[in-house]
Amino acid sequence: MINILSMIKQDTNVIFERDPAANGLLEVLLTYSGLHAIIFYRLAHPLYNLGLRTIPRIISQIGRFLTGIEIHPGAKIGPGFFIDHGMGVVIGETTEIGSNVTLYQGVTLGGTGKETGKRHPTIGDNVMISAGAKVLGSIEIGDNVKIGAGAVVLEEAPNDCTVVGIPGRIVVKDGEKLEQDCADLEHGDLPDPVQEMLLCMNTRIKKLEKQNNN
Secondary structure, eight states, X not given: OHHHHHHHHHHHHHHHHHOTTOXXXXXXXXXXXXXXXXXXXXXXXXXXXXXXXXXXXXXXXXXXXXXSOEEXXXXXXXXXXXXXXOTTOEEOTTOEEOSSXXXXXXXXXXXXXXXXXXXXXXXXSXXXXXXXXXXXXXXXXXXXXXXXXXXXXXXOBOSSEXXXXXXXXXXXXXXXEOOOSSOOOBTTBOOOHHHHHHHHHHHHHHHHHXXXXX
């Protein structure tokens, strides 16, 4: 019980570190749905580990009803976990999440529907997953990884990288931007996909013209 309270305390403290809108402890405790969902999870998970199934799932469903966030009690989540806004977040049964991870609304840590056993992702420490991103399957996401808004990640990502796009691709590794033929989808900057395609076509046309002139 002491360990549960300690983890909830860490989950509460990180809100003040990561959310500039947090004005006070009372406001956070009463109005932050992400924290409420985590508390329900922290209560249900030990019961799940004892071999119980129905009671933890009931607690999980109550949390889902009240917060719009579904965290399976079988998931393993480290301390300092922060869900910002949170509506529509889904975390599957065999998901493993490290310390100091941040999720935004609409994130799914799910399976592909074709796997048994370990079928959900493993997320490292200090990872940030932006709004609407989907990380699917039994894959590993390394430490200090950033996943851009709307990305669909189906393959593993190493430490210290940024992943964007559908399907997810690495565009930054160890602080250096990787070379691409076309403009990249930057986190926080979501251009018109039609414009992106036209830019790609224009780049290729120029390359072909240059080859023909030579």
